[in-house]
Amino acid sequence: MQPNDLPTPSNRIACPECGNNEEFYEIADNAVITTLYTQNDDGSFTPEEDTSQILGDIKLICGRCQKNLSMFHQRFSEMLF
Numbered sequence: 001m002q003p004n005d006l007p008t009p010s011n012r013i014a015c016p017e018c019g020n021n022e023e024f025y026e027i028a029d030n031a032v033i034t035t036l037y038t039q040n041d042d043g044s045f046t047p048e049e050d051t052s053q054i055l056g057d058i059k060l061i062c063g064r065c066q067k068n069l070s071m072f073h074q075r076f077s078e079m080l081f
């Protein structure tokens with residue numbers, strides 16, 4: 001990787017309140033988490049399907065000062081790998 005390929009600070013989300021650019025929480029207000037299990041012959045269970053449905057807003061919160069950073073959430077989503 002060439003040095004020029006490294007992300008520049010302008011590509012990084014930083015909290016305008018405390019400058020934190022490392023730790024962020026994503027909080028879903030209202031989520032329904034449904035997991036389908038099949039029971040095995042020995043009585044154990046194996047998860048087959050995990051369906052999470054988020055009904056409410058998703059917030060992005062600073063991991064240090066808890067400031068609401070939801071204005072960055074779209075960019076955050078695009079940068080998830």
Ligand SMILES: [Zn+2]
Pocket residue numbers: 015016017018019020062063064065066067
């Ligand atoms: Zn902060």
